[in-house]
Amino acid sequence: MENIRDTVKITDIIEWDKSNWAKALPFWKHHLRNENKTNETKLLKDQKVLELGGRCGGLSLWAASLGANVTCSDLENPEKIASPIHNKYPELQKLIKYESVNALDIHYENYFDVICFKSVLGGVASLHENARREMLVQIHKALRNGGQLLFAENLTATNLHMWARKMFRKYEASWSYQYFDDLRKLCSEYFDQKYCTVGFAGTLGLNETMKVFLGHIDTALFDWSLPERWRYIFIDFCMKK
Ligand SMILES: C[S@@+](CC[C@H](N)C(=O)[O-])C[C@H]1O[C@@H](n2cnc3c(N)ncnc32)[C@H](O)[C@@H]1O
Known part of the structure; x- marks a missing residue:
C-alpha cells in the first residue's frame, strides 16, 4: 500500500473499511498525470x-501530501x-482552503x-x-481541458451484499448503490476512464477490526479471483473528454 503512511496516517485519509477503500490511492497515483512535475x-x-x-x-489531506493546492x-x-484532523498536519494544512460547494x-x-x-x-x-x-456535468465543466477526476463509490455488488445492507444499515433509504455497468457507461459519456473494482468480504465485517481483517482476505483472494461485478467498490480514474 501507500508510502505516504509515513507522513499522513491512513486512518486520517480513509475513515472506515480502510484496507479496501485505501486501494484507491495507489490506483489513482499510478494513473495521475501532471505536465508540470519534474523529478x-x-x-x-x-x-x-x-x-x-x-x-x-x-x-484533501492526501492531495496536499502530494503537493497540491x-x-x-x-x-x-x-x-x-475537517480542520480538527487537518490541524494535525500544519505543513499540509497550509495548502488547504475550505469552501461550501454543492x-x-x-x-x-x-x-x-x-x-x-x-x-x-x-x-x-x-x-x-x-x-x-x-x-458529472458539473464536474466536467469545473475541470480544465485535460483535467482528471478521481472517485470511489459503493457498488450494488451481489444479492448477498444488498441483503446484508438491508438487514444491518440504518441509512439505506438515503443511499443509492450504483450498478457497475450503469455507472461505467454514464462516466464514459464525459470521460476517458481507467477503473477497477475491489472488495468482496470487507463490507460484511461488523466492526472496523473485522472489516480490516476481511479486507486483507479480499486482497489475497477475492480481488483477483471473483468477477468484477461481484466486488463492492468502484475505483475510477477519469480524463475529461
Ligand atoms: C457518506 S459521506 C462521505 C464523506 C467522505 N467523502 C468520506 O468518504 O469519508 C457523503 C458526503 O457527501 C456530502 N454531500 C451530499 N450531497 C452533496 C452535494 N450535493 N454536494 C456536495 N456534497 C454532498 C455529505 O455532506 C457528506 O459529507
Missing part, C-alpha cells in the same frame, strides 16, 4: 485540486468538520486540474433520477 517535485505539485463532499477531508469542500461547514451547482468553469470524491455519488443519486448525470 524533484511531488506528483501533484502546484495542481489545483477540489475535493467534493469531503466531510473530514481525508482526500487543495479546496476542501462539502455542502456546509467544511472547515469546522456538487450539483459547482461555481467554477475550466478551473481545476483534479477533482476527487469518495462515497458522495450514492447520496446525490438518491435525490432524483437525473442527479448523477447533473453531478
Whole structure:
C-alpha cells in the first residue's frame, strides 16, 4: 500500500473499511498525470485540486501530501468538520482552503486540474433520477481541458451484499448503490476512464477490526479471483473528454 503512511496516517485519509477503500490511492497515483512535475517535485505539485463532499477531508489531506493546492469542500461547514484532523498536519494544512460547494451547482468553469470524491455519488443519486448525470456535468465543466477526476463509490455488488445492507444499515433509504455497468457507461459519456473494482468480504465485517481483517482476505483472494461485478467498490480514474 501507500508510502505516504509515513507522513499522513491512513486512518486520517480513509475513515472506515480502510484496507479496501485505501486501494484507491495507489490506483489513482499510478494513473495521475501532471505536465508540470519534474523529478524533484511531488506528483501533484502546484495542481489545483477540489475535493467534493469531503466531510473530514481525508482526500484533501492526501492531495496536499502530494503537493497540491487543495479546496476542501462539502455542502456546509467544511472547515469546522475537517480542520480538527487537518490541524494535525500544519505543513499540509497550509495548502488547504475550505469552501461550501454543492456538487450539483459547482461555481467554477475550466478551473481545476483534479477533482476527487469518495462515497458522495450514492447520496446525490438518491435525490432524483437525473442527479448523477447533473453531478458529472458539473464536474466536467469545473475541470480544465485535460483535467482528471478521481472517485470511489459503493457498488450494488451481489444479492448477498444488498441483503446484508438491508438487514444491518440504518441509512439505506438515503443511499443509492450504483450498478457497475450503469455507472461505467454514464462516466464514459464525459470521460476517458481507467477503473477497477475491489472488495468482496470487507463490507460484511461488523466492526472496523473485522472489516480490516476481511479486507486483507479480499486482497489475497477475492480481488483477483471473483468477477468484477461481484466486488463492492468502484475505483475510477477519469480524463475529461
Ligand atoms: C457518506 S459521506 C462521505 C464523506 C467522505 N467523502 C468520506 O468518504 O469519508 C457523503 C458526503 O457527501 C456530502 N454531500 C451530499 N450531497 C452533496 C452535494 N450535493 N454536494 C456536495 N456534497 C454532498 C455529505 O455532506 C457528506 O459529507
